Amino acid sequence: MxxxxxxxxxxxxxxxxxxxxxxxxxxxxxxxxxxxxxxxxxxxxxxxxxxxxxxxxxxxxxxxxxxxxxxxxxxxxxxxxxxxxxxxxxxxxxxxxxxxxxxxxxxxxxxxxxxxxxxxxxxxxxxxxxxxxxxxxxxxxxxxxxxxxxxxxxxxxxxxxxxxxxxxxxxxxxxxxxxxxxxxxxxxxxxxxxxxxxxxxxxxxxxLDDASLGFDPTATRVLSRDPDFLRMDVAATLNNQDLDHFKCHAEEGEVGGPHVFRYVRSMFRDSLSSDWPRYRLQVPDGDSMRDYLVGKPVVHGSNVFGRGTRGYVAFDCRTGCFVWLKDVWRASVMVAEREGDVLRELNEAGIENVPTLVCHGDVGDQATVTDLWWSRGHTTSPTSPSSSASTSPSSTGRKRKRAARHHSDNGVSRFRSRQAPSANANPPCPLRRHTHYRVIVKEIALPLKNFQRGKQLASIVLDCLRAHHQAATNPATMRLHRDISGENILIYPRVRQEKDGRGHSIVWTGLLIDWELSKHGDSENVPTSEGRMGTHEFMSVNLLGNLHDPVKISDELESFFHVLVYYSVRYLRSNCTSPNSWLDNYFYFCGFPNAYTGALKSVAIKQHGYLSTLVPEGPLLFDSPMDQLLGTLIKSFRAHYKIMYHEALNAPTPSFASSSSSGTESQKAARAAALAIFAVESMVPVTVLEDDPEFAEYEANKQPIVHPDKTPTEEDRQLASRVADHSFALDFISQLLHRNDWPDDDRIPQCPAPPPPAHEPDVEPDVEEPAPPTKRRRTTGPKEKTASPTRAGTEVRRTRSRTRAAAAAAAQKGPIRRRKT
Incomplete structure (x- = not known):
């Protein structure tokens, strides 16, 4: 901060x-x-x-x-x-x-x-x-x-x-x-x-006027007396012609012309909150502007700094249709393209299961200026203008060398690093310049957590995997997504005509969104100097440990696998007794947030090759084809990492010495230099163990350690080839979806909200129980509120006649409520 x-x-x-x-x-x-x-x-x-x-x-x-x-x-x-x-x-x-x-x-x-x-x-x-x-x-x-x-x-x-x-x-x-x-x-x-x-x-x-106070001039407040206010209320009204997305079939008359799902109108109606203002927003469409009516955002970030992503169910003033409006402050210096430009490229190439672009553009010349003032205050060039701007002493050289860190709308960290400056260069600015940007897409989708059964979850992920495959292999796109996560895989119901042509069916399909971090495939094998951006929880183990490695198809497939693991454990029936605790240990090291490397995910996918429960320890089972789906994929990823480790172990390492010196002499010189540096930095004497006779005797008597042979077998190479591209995963999941042993009730039912406590009216007794005298203190504890009626022949001795009379009245009328004193 x-x-x-x-x-x-x-x-x-x-x-x-x-x-x-x-x-x-x-x-x-x-x-x-x-x-x-x-x-x-x-x-x-x-x-x-x-x-x-x-x-x-x-x-x-x-x-x-x-x-x-x-x-x-x-x-x-x-x-x-x-x-x-x-x-x-x-x-x-x-x-x-x-x-x-x-x-x-x-x-x-x-x-x-x-x-x-x-x-x-x-x-x-x-x-x-x-x-x-x-x-x-x-x-x-x-x-x-x-x-x-x-x-x-x-x-x-x-x-x-x-x-x-x-x-x-x-x-x-x-x-x-x-x-x-x-x-x-x-x-x-x-x-x-x-x-x-x-x-x-x-x-x-x-x-100051509103623009000088920071209000967006392209956003006009809709007041209750404005015609647009009534127009929004009418659009939010229940309509009997809306389609129910839970139905499997739709009659011919229900899908005539443009149709609206009930959940879409319901989301728009919920956004018209009485305590939230309504607005008319302008979105660039080429050289013109289009107007959209919005209420409260459906999706919004929690951090004031960074992208500030907000998502709205918007009403198109031109067509009268509902669309999805995304308002974001994109990083101006990012190498990534604008999301609308990427979507247009995907749409023109015919990529399926991706959002359909309507319009997009930067909002005027709206951009941040704090980064400019920071740079101005830290400019060391004598020709630069002077300024009294300064930052707190935390912006030291040690801090400036760190990657600038920002948070996205779901609270996920995104990192960017910069090249090291020269000795006389200005310090890198830790603040990133952002530009206001809006994009409109046709589809209004549901979050992935709304899936109804395990088979449906696998089908939705398969649709997004197909979109990823088409985008990565189509010659017109050749693009990798680079941010596969559960938040970027959505559910979009579609109306499709039956094969016999007599009716229509409503199918829940997958929609792969948020393509702004994607890059063309020709940069796959080029190491990046930028910090890794994406959702760390679903990032591959390889990229978590090597932030500057290029993203490969195998990394993206592993992210899809982690999405399946998360939503299966979180929402499907299994032998895991504590899903939340299991997920914390799977994605975070020892359950600590922001500690991604070394977690159960790394152990399971690099060493074990299977998913296991914690208490009691054993294989994690769902009693459905999901077991075979996750088990087969994780074995392939384990073999993939085994080969990666073997190749890295046998790769030639660069020599510290010059080409003119011999290998032995260069190694000795490098070692001596390293020891000298260590001695200077640690200020401790350097001890050469080879000259110690006790150490020499220990080395002579030491039994040789026999390391297990980790050379990849032919079976390992065949398993690893399955995750080198999309082919196996697409065919394998498609075959599993044709099986008939998928249960229909494997989704964990949502726990209903506890009902509010029933209001119990106070009972007013006919005989009022007076308070005890002020000069006396009650030595016994307070009686229970639901005490049983006092019987006339009780053995408890009472010393006050009024209390005895009240107890007799209570015995006739039933129990009364007493206040604790």
């Missing part, structure tokens, strides 16, 4: 971002001590700070044409116990504030967050305050998480290009500018001693 922060001085921040061309901002005299009531804000909690701050801003009219209102909700605190809670407020246009009630949260222009003063809890400070294990570190981490979540919510709900945010820490403030590349922050400033700086910021922010 510290690498994502660029700090600018107050004057430079104002000149760069708060001087719109349509307004001449003139200096204005600041009223006398507008924040005088906040003199002791260092010792106040966030509630008191927010109340006094909001009152001061509105009373002194510091934001003309707008008001500062406190949000109705408090920030939650799930990150750390005992962390301070934050309070948020918003700068809202006066015309958007109703006379009665509260303004809609989506109308806010600039959010304001209040936190009490905690030493070393500023999340935008330098790297010397990085330790998150202290109380201040946990507070700092929680604050950053809360502000990041709020920023991401506003980016998604308001279609922001960037976002301004004011953060109050006791008696200091920062003005923050967020975009998809990082953060630009002003230095912490005492607004009580220097009120003019904050007052100038507030006035400038209130005078």
């Amino acid at each position: 510290a690498n994502s922060v660029v700090q600018l001085g107050n004057d430079e921040f104002s000149r760069a971002f708060l001087r719109p061309s349509h307004i001449n901002v003139r200096e204005k005299r600041v009223s006398l001590a507008p924040f005088s009531s906040l003199k002791h804000a260092r010792n106040m909690d966030e509630t008191e700070i927010s109340q006094l701050f909001i009152s001061a801003v509105n009373r002194h009219h510091l934001i003309p044409g707008s008001v500062l209102v406190q949000n109705a909700h408090k920030l939650s605190c799930p990150a750390a116990e005992g962390a301070q809670r934050g309070i948020s407020a918003s700068i809202i246009r006066s015309l958007h504030v109703p006379r009665r009630g509260q303004a809609h949260w989506a109308d806010q222009r600039v959010p304001v967050y209040f936190f009490p003063r905690v030493p070393d809890a500023d999340p935008f400070a330098g790297a010397e305050k990085k330790n998150d294990n202290t109380e201040a570190g946990r507070e700092r981490k929680w604050r950053l998480e809360q502000m990041s979540e709020a920023a991401e919510r506003l980016f998604s709900a308001q279609h922001r290009v960037f976002l301004f945010m004011i953060v109050i820490f006791g008696r200091k403030f920062r003005l923050i500018r967020w975009d998809r590349a990082g953060i630009i922050a002003t230095p912490p400033t005492d607004y009580y001693e220097q009120p003019g700086i904050l007052c100038d910021y507030l006035r400038r922010l209130s005078l």
Whole structure:
């Protein structure tokens, strides 16, 4: 996070971002001590700070044409116990504030967050305050998480290009500018001693128009009085002509003309949430623009930085059909092509089971600028413009050499590395430039987890495997996907005509999406200097251990295999008693997230050659053809890795010596140089064991170790050839799908949500039981709520007549509920 922060001085921040061309901002005299009531804000909690701050801003009219209102909700605190809670407020246009009630949260222009003063809890400070294990570190981490979540919510709900945010820490403030590349922050400033700086910021922010505040001009808010609002409601209304995707057959009259599946209209209806704004979005279509109506995104990322992928079920204003709209901030410097260009190439080549492109394009000239300010502040060339921009000390040389890391919309890490700079070159920028991009496709699909049975899962994966095979072997494409994962394999119901021509059937097919990371096959054998991008959980064991190796067909086939393993164990009946624990150990080393190498996946596929349960230990079985499918493939992959290991072991290694020196002398020189370097770095004396007589005697008496012969056999080579290309996997899965012993009920039923606790009305007894006298304490424990009625002949001695009378009344009317005292 510290690498994502660029700090600018107050004057430079104002000149760069708060001087719109349509307004001449003139200096204005600041009223006398507008924040005088906040003199002791260092010792106040966030509630008191927010109340006094909001009152001061509105009373002194510091934001003309707008008001500062406190949000109705408090920030939650799930990150750390005992962390301070934050309070948020918003700068809202006066015309958007109703006379009665509260303004809609989506109308806010600039959010304001209040936190009490905690030493070393500023999340935008330098790297010397990085330790998150202290109380201040946990507070700092929680604050950053809360502000990041709020920023991401506003980016998604308001279609922001960037976002301004004011953060109050006791008696200091920062003005923050967020975009998809990082953060630009002003230095912490005492607004009580220097009120003019904050007052100038507030006035400038209130005078900016929506575009200057970061709102996307190609996204128009649809209000309840607009015709498009009613149009969306009508499109979401239930229609009896919609097809049920669960049905196997459809009559002739049901599929006449364009048809809509019920789940599609249901997804669109669910996106029209009452607490989420609606928008009319423009998407480039060549030289023109097309309009689409959207509500709440169906798919959205959780990280404010990076791609910020959002997926919508959109209503096409031109055709009146539902389509899938993908809004993303693509990395501008990526070698990968735009997704729409790749889809057009696949569609024109006739590749099946891939999305059908409607239109796509970059959204205007919208791009991030934080990366540019970072580079400007770290330019060492004497001819480059100077700047006061600087980052926190965490951007040291050691950090700069690391690969820049960003998160995708499903929370999966994506890595990029850069070439090592020369001695006089500028340090590589850890922030990546992103460009706003939208693409429209025809298909609206379902997630893979919605499959109904194991046979259907294998069929859907087979369809995507065919799409991968066609794209990789078609001369017009010759393209590898490079990001096979469960999120990129979807279910798309299709209506197909029966062979006899008398009716139609509804078939669930596979759809392979997200082709933006794909590359042409001619680069398959070329090592890449880029870091590995993709979903690490489903990445092949080879690529996890060798991030710079080129992606091969065998790696992609292994990813398909891991998808089958995950969804089979997670959703199908088997002898695995704890699927979640098994999956954690299979994909992560010792169950730790982000530890992908060395997990059960690596052991099973490189050594064992079979899948096994953990407790009790034994083969993992599904009692279906899925056993043969997974067992045959994993044996082939084991043989594949056995051959890879043997070839790497016998490959010639480069010599350290020059060509003029002999082999023995060069080895001795290389060894001596290595020992000398080790001695200098470790500052310990180097001991040559060959000169030790005890070691020589040990070597003479040591029994030779007999290593097992790992030379691949002919059977191993035949098994490995099965995963060298698609042929075997396609034929093998197709043959298994023709078997009749696939069970129809092998899907683990979903556990229904627990019903809400039934409301038990309080029973009001005719005789009220009085409270015990205040001067006496009850020495016995509280009675159970459902105590049985007290019998008249009980042996328990009661000392108070009123209690005895109440018990007698309870015996006649039945049990009563008692309150615990």
